[in-house]
Amino acid sequence: MPVTNGQNGTRGRGRRALMDVIRRRGPLPRIELAELTSLSRATVTTITAELIEAGLIEEIAQAEPGNGARRGRPRVDLRIRGAAHLVAGVKIAHRTLSLVLMDFNFSRLAELEVPLPAPCLSADAMTDAIVGAVDTLMEKADHCRSELSGIGLGIAGVVKAARGLVLWSPSLDARNVALGDQVSAALDLPVFVDNDANLVTMAELGFGLGRAHSDFIVVTVESGVGMGLVIDGQLYRGAGGCGAEFGHVKMHPDGPPCRCGQHGCLEAYVADFALLREATNLPDFDTSLPEDVQLSRLLARAGAGGAARAILDQARDIFALGLANLVNIFDPRLIILAGGQVKSNPLLSAQVVEKMKEAIVQVDRPTPEVAVHQWGDRMWALGGAAYALDGVLDLALSEMRDD
Ligand SMILES: [Zn+2]
Known part of the structure; x- marks a missing residue:
């Protein structure tokens, strides 16, 4: 038999x-x-x-x-049994790699943050950066790479998670990159790749604000905008595995250009690059400074009102319209706005929720709860580690036999 x-x-x-x-x-x-x-x-x-x-x-x-x-x-x-397996979670952010090492019982053993040489890299350069960072992480924890059972990798963009294929990402200079296979070959380990917002969503579902909910939406706000959709307790990926690209829903047919190559996307109005594009029109705005310095200067000037304030107000209003569209389509009980810079980010302000409510189809029932959850880069890496633990568990169980 x-x-x-x-x-x-x-x-x-x-x-x-x-x-x-x-x-x-x-x-x-x-x-x-x-x-x-x-x-x-x-x-x-x-x-x-x-x-x-x-x-x-x-x-x-x-x-x-x-x-x-x-x-x-x-x-x-x-x-x-915590010692059963070790996994690493890796989050590819705009300018950094964030890593966390976890055991099988979800105990954090070490964390690491390393700068990337540039925000957009070739697949080879990104793989080298990840391999170097993983080795440094293991060294920091007094372990070696051979003790790892798998890596969970989160990246912004359109990802076919089942195949570890990155169809498009602002972090890579080419399309259709088999990043999972490439990093897996370089590290000689199973590598599980997913869109970073999906990883945050799985972490919210597993041990975050979404724990008690079966239907909710996570919208991530950092240098761009991402989304994860949970329907009936499951992450929804779409028929081709590339769904829920909220950052690239179209807000205007003749809108500004987006990093994805199209025009009028939500991100083209609200992402960091969009704010900086608008800021070039401000008088005496120094565009030679590093982007993060430019952004904090824009935020500081907005506090005094005027044209700088108008840039952030427009971004906030477009973002609120996008959220209202989500509510009108999905009717979620809960929307989690997840981001790092909660205090300074205009997209995470109370006015966003008010503006959103104005654009929701009015019916005689309460509007969804909107929760703001502050996530540091390390929390994104934790989502990656949770994803890796899941994949490693699948592999371990598939090796067990029914005889
Ligand atoms: Zn776009």
């Missing part, structure tokens, strides 16, 4: 379900695992024995709470 392997049979699905519950809710005793997964106690006993043998989970004795006089066996919980 052929030996079925993998995770698609009943046994495989049971393993995955138990691992997911232990990761999210553990440590837990077997009896609660049976209740939470609707698997029989016998099945839970069999599968957890396999998972212990595979080194993915471990037993931990818990003292019985309360009654010290009570005798009997201590309660035994099951938890993820």
